[in-house]
Amino acid sequence: MVQEIRIADYDYPLPEARIARYPLAQRDDSKLLVYTNASGRVPENRKFRDLAAYLPEKSLMVFNNTKVVPARLLFQKDTGALIEIFCLEPADPEDYELCFATTSSCSWKAIVGNAKRWKEGVLHLYIAEDHADAPFLHEIDLTAELIRREGRASWVRFAWKGGLSFSQVMDHAGRIPIPPYLRRDTEPIDLERYQTWYARREGSVAAPTAGLHFTQRELDDVDAKGIRRFNLCLHVGAGTFLPVKSETIGDHAMHSEPFSVSRELLQALADKEETPLTAVGTTSTRCLESLYFLGVQCIEKGKPGVVEQWEPYRAAGYSYSLRESMQALLAYMEAEKLAELVSRTQIIIVPGYQFRVIDYLVTNFHQPKSTLLLLIGAFVGEEWHRIYDFALANDFRFLSYGDSSLLQRKMNK
Numbered sequence: 001m002v003q004e005i006r007i008a009d010y011d012y013p014l015p016e017a018r019i020a021r022y023p024l025a026q027r028d029d030s031k032l033l034v035y036t037n038a039s040g041r042v043p044e045n046r047k048f049r050d051l052a053a054y055l056p057e058k059s060l061m062v063f064n065n066t067k068v069v070p071a072r073l074l075f076q077k078d079t080g081a082l083i084e085i086f087c088l089e090p091a092d093p094e095d096y097e098l099c100f101a102t103t104s105s106c107s108w109k110a111i112v113g114n115a116k117r118w119k120e121g122v123l124h125l126y127i128a129e130d131h132a133d134a135p136f137l138h139e140i141d142l143t144a145e146l147i148r149r150e151g152r153a154s155w156v157r158f159a160w161k162g163g164l165s166f167s168q169v170m171d172h173a174g175r176i177p178i179p180p181y182l183r184r185d186t187e188p189i190d191l192e193r194y195q196t197w198y199a200r201r202e203g204s205v206a207a208p209t210a211g212l213h214f215t216q217r218e219l220d221d222v223d224a225k226g227i228r229r230f231n232l233c234l235h236v237g238a239g240t241f242l243p244v245k246s247e248t249i250g251d252h253a254m255h256s257e258p259f260s261v262s263r264e265l266l267q268a269l270a271d272k273e274e275t276p277l278t279a280v281g282t283t284s285t286r287c288l289e290s291l292y293f294l295g296v297q298c299i300e301k302g303k304p305g306v307v308e309q310w311e312p313y314r315a316a317g318y319s320y321s322l323r324e325s326m327q328a329l330l331a332y333m334e335a336e337k338l339a340e341l342v343s344r345t346q347i348i349i350v351p352g353y354q355f356r357v358i359d360y361l362v363t364n365f366h367q368p369k370s371t372l373l374l375l376i377g378a379f380v381g382e383e384w385h386r387i388y389d390f391a392l393a394n395d396f397r398f399l400s401y402g403d404s405s406l407l408q409r410k411m412n413k
Contacts, residue, residue, distance in 0.1 A: 002313055002352040003250025010377060011368045012388050020397035021182050023193040023212070030213050031396055035380065035387055036360070036408035043390035048213045048404050052221035055360065055406075060268060060277040061222060064208040064284045065231040067199035069100075069167075070174025072186075075123035075144050083123055084113035085144055086177060087170075088205060088238055089258070091155055096203045096235065096258075100167035105159040107147065111238065112154045118146060125173055133172050140164065142173055167202060177205050179241060179400050181367070194400075203235035203258075209400040210281030210363045227278075230268060234259035234287045234345075244369055249350055254309045254371065256346040259287045263333055263340065266291070269357065270326035278360035278406075282372050285358055290345035292356040293317065295325025298332045307345040312353055322356050349375040361407045365391055365398040381410040 024030055028049040035043050036054065046054070055061070071087040085108075090099035092107035099106050112118060125142040127134050140160045147155040160169055175186045176194055196211035198219070222229060239255025246252045269277075269291065279285045289312070294304035296317035333341060348371060361379055365388065366372040377384045387405065396403045 001250070002350050003248060003310070005249045005350055005352075005374070007244050007247060007249060007252075007369050010370075010373050012385075012392075014368055014398060018392065018396075018398045019181060020399060020401035020403075021184060022189065023401045027193075027197070027213050027215050028218060031394075031403040033387065033391055033396060033403070033405040035383070036406065041383070041408075043387055045390075045394050049218065051218055051362070051404075051406060052225055052227075055222065055225060055227060055278060056276040058226040058275070059228075059360075060230065060272065060275055061227050061280065062230045062232060062265070062277065062284050062288060063196075063198060063211060063280045064234050064287070065196070065198055065200045066204040066208060066233050066235050066283075067202045068176060068195055068204045068207050068236075069202050070170045070176050071205045072175040072177050073142075073144070073170075073173055074126040074175075076126040077117065077121070077123060081117045082114065082126055083118045083144075085154075085156055086111040086113065086205070086238065088153070089203075089235070092157075096201070100165060100170075100202050102166050103163050104161075105157060106166050107155060107157045110154050110156050111152060112146075112156070115149075115154065120146060137173055140169060140172070142169060177238075179206065181241075181399060182401070198231070200231075201233045201235075203233075205238050206236040206240050207400065208234075208236055208281045208283045210284075210404065212401070213404050214280075228268065230262070230265045232259060232261045232265060232284060232287050234283045236283055240372075243367075244371060249348070249371075249374065252348075252371070254346050254348040256306070256344050257283075257286075258342070258344050259290070260340050260342045261287065261291065263330065263338075266326050266330050266333070266341065270323050270330060272322060272357075276359040277357060278362060279358040280362045282361075282363055282366075282375055285361060285375065286345055286347050286349065288357040289349065289355065290343070290347045291329065292322060292325045293347075294341070294343060295327075295329045296320055298328035299324065303332060304329065304341070304343060306343055307347045309346045309348050312347060312349075318354065325356075349378050351378045351381070353378045355379070355409055359409050361409070362404060363407065364400065364402050364404055365396060367399065376407070379409055380407055383410065
């Protein structure tokens with residue numbers, strides 16, 4: 001059973017020096033490890049700007065256009081104690097766009113740092129004396145009120161003056177939440193570089209890092225090969241950084257993330273047949289593969305719900321084709337007059353998973369003993385050892401600001 005997969009089997013030595021703590025000067029100067037049938041399934045060391053040359057002509061390519069928000073806000077008690085509020089996802093209103101557009105108050109699910117020091121009362125935004133927007137932020141008078149706690153999460157209501165949207169308030173008062181393994185504070189360079197070139201829809205607290213290498217040049221090269229580009233939006237949550245602490249994957253609770261996709265993308269998947277599809281990043285992969293199971297839900301239950309963690313490993317539904325699944329989703333959207341499909345996924349992709357949608361994957365190099373490394377193991381099989389050994393031996397940079405790879409799926413037997 002897949003739940004019995006041992007996390008220790010997905011470990012490798014990652015020296016601290018190989019973790020890229022800063023981005024390169026140019027996005028597409030990063031290396032690209034190519035591991036495809038065309039390369040003889042032997043790792044090749046290339047440059048990311050050459051990516052399009054290794055993609056199939058007239059294929060499909062899907063990007064996650066979520067945008068990272070300055071989700072870390074620092075507040076101060078009357079005693080002087082500092083409390084950090086890390087916004088995870090909106091609670092009131094729950095819709096991301098509506099929440100970012102509010103102009104006086106909103107509520108968020110959050111992680112509160114130094115939570116033991118804040119049991120009740122209203123906090124005021126901490127404004128350092130050397131903050132460039134200090135006078136302006138004093139006028140906004142941003143406050144935070146604790147509503148309730150459930151486990152590690154807190155629900156916080158924000159209120160402010162001046163009629164700005166909460167998106168604008170965050171831009172002035174918040175900090176971009178870079179990954180903890182970078183072991184440094186957020187710096188000005190992260191405002192631009194911990195964001196994809198094509199980011200559009202606000203909501204993520206972590207970047208879909210496979211896309212950080214793209215510039216307009218790579219997008220133009222993709223277009224020149226007749227590759228059809230599509231966007232989806234999956235807002236990346238802080239759970240992406242949670243380590244797997246259990247001995248087997250069956251005891252690990254996967255995080256849930258919201259996503260939205262257009263009818264145009266669903267139609268392209270319905271018509272896909274033998275056309276290869278490249279997913280840019282593991283977030284795009286999780287979203288695309290989840291769509292198949294939502295379609296199965298439509299066929300069997302009449303409407304889609306959410307994709308639970310272990311749903312893909314149940315026998316029911318595997319007899320349906322991707323086309324049948326997508327047609328069921330499209331029929332549901334037509335009946336409900338929906339321009340886009342909005343849902344959530346808790347899907348976990350581990351060895352033993354049967355891929356239904358993606359054929360190629362653009363992705364960075366992931367942490368040892370992580371769910372993302374298990375996803376790579378599911379995609380290329382035991383060959384992941386060979387790929388990572390090659391990357392380590394050839395000075396590839398690892399994790400969020402590291403180098404990239406283009407992988408082709410190992411065919412199911």
